[in-house]
Amino acid sequence: MSQELTIALDAMGGDDAPQIVVEGAAIARERHPDAKFIMFGDESKIVPLITKYPILKECCEVRHTDKVISSEEKPSQALRRGRDASMGLAIQSVKDGDACAAVSAGNTGALMALAKFMLRTMQGIERPALASLIPTSKGESIMLDLGANVECDDENLIQFAVMGAALARTVLHLNKPSVALLNVGVEELKGNDMIKNADRVLRETNLPMEYVGFAEGHSLAGGDFDVIVTDGFSGNIALKTAEGTAKMIAGLLSTAMRETVMSKIGYLFARSALAGLKDHLDPNNHNGAVFMGLNGLVIKSHGGASAGGYASAIGVAIDMAQNDIAGKITEDLKNFERHDEEPEESSSEDKMPQEKVS
């Protein structure tokens, strides 16, 4: 099987695996006619599902394993016992060059641990980061880290910025994405030397990104910047807060629209307009978080993604594989180091935005 556009799928990962995985692959195959798949998991469950999709069947190999990593398994357990489970085998196939990317909707902690251990980080990258597209009022932005590292230093943040910019160039097709560091926007920050240092270094780069300084939480949904960089603790909380808020409002809106006879009639008229909004906010349409900075592509799908959502995650994998994101990051890191070694004259003035909590 050719490595070109072959995607390894952990067929047993996710709430409704392997059904959603097979259906998702079938949808992805329609969207990307060049794609091929290797599915890892229980043959007796997968094969009957695949037979429903003759086109998928033609481009899909199934490799059997009985072993599955459960959602309760700890990363340390996964490392000990998971390398020959469906998730571990999918990652291994990327390492072996059988596939150009792996997709899993399984246990995030296990996937992170296995991917990092089996693929190792790229040269110049200390820690991998979890990145994802997020819906904004202007379209989509990229945010990282979403939880791979609950504690970071300034060097990590700088590397996240480089990786995030490369991802934006690939997935959002931008030449020079704008990049911001997430901050509280309070001046004279106590003890936040990490962010100040990262800010200072990023201001001096000449990489293919437009570094714009600090962004506040408002900017995430506002879509003010293409890439938002933060540590994994704040990033995870911000992402889930945004998702939770969207869900709350959707729920309140739905209740409001059912409240009175008048509002029910209103809903009938506005239904198709509201469907567009719902579509934009649906996490399935932004599915596919990427483990950045590894020697190999690994994509995490939401555990509860729909088949269409799973297909979106496969789409991210294909997009990244086709656009040689690893090459872009490697090149940027090289340029970055060169710039550090031969500093140009730069303004010593540290222009920190003066903002306030509001």
Add this chain to the structure above:
Amino acid sequence: MSQELTIALDAMGGDDAPQIVVEGAAIARERHPDAKFIMFGDESKIVPLITKYPILKECCEVRHTDKVISSEEKPSQALRRGRDASMGLAIQSVKDGDACAAVSAGNTGALMALAKFMLRTMQGIERPALASLIPTSKGESIMLDLGANVECDDENLIQFAVMGAALARTVLHLNKPSVALLNVGVEELKGNDMIKNADRVLRETNLPMEYVGFAEGHSLAGGDFDVIVTDGFSGNIALKTAEGTAKMIAGLLSTAMRETVMSKIGYLFARSALAGLKDHLDPNNHNGAVFMGLNGLVIKSHGGASAGGYASAIGVAIDMAQNDIAGKITEDLKNFERHDEEPEESSSEDKMPQEKVS
């Protein structure tokens, strides 16, 4: 002027001061007929505004000062020059016992610095925290710290929990509020000993709160818990992310409702139902962040609050003053220390919720 229910107002703080302050006080006076006010600021601007509200005029004293703290001023500058500005004088009047609480819509960093310096923290509290009501799908919850401390330790988080619970008992009128620590929900957290330690101590308390363990970002808007405790960095980002997301969706919804003739008709029918939703999400209706843990009550209004929003902030001040929140916190801290000194037998099993990034 009696100290009882006298509120000191920084009449010059906020985007549209002193107009919004005077209008807000007039609305608050209607809601709370016992309230009296002392307004600090430029007499020549304030007095003509007050004359429009005869009832307010009867219960409002104006104390003149030319000095104002601008929104650009740094906390360090405010400490040097702001004590005789309208903001500093309002705080001083609380310290002197002339007023039972101060409200300002001015520069947050300056207010925080002045309040902390002039009023000092309560015995047993290392650092004050900024707390606020946030709208949820079930009503309102309290979140703290929202940005007073960008770096915290476990002891700070424990004190925030005690203060947040006291606030919930006062403002949400609950006997035993549920309290959770905001976390990423990943098991085997690296380096997050701060949260683990705070969790362990809080599990052993017998204070008037129901400590429930960790909460993820989803839970904020979900209203799963009455009090959400976090460090000021994550809390500030979460709050602004939630506000930004709500604003984005409101904008998209408004666009969707104007998109087609059909949706415009739908809007006409659903308008009053949608108004209720808008009302619930309007930050003005949850206005009034509280600096917890000081020897005196200081309330921060949004800088851009409407008159109704400013009145809400005054309402929070009155509610807290009437319910002796300082007394509650002091009592809880005493009980807490007693419990620490005489530990009961407690389960040594550390039940950490096993959750994953999704």
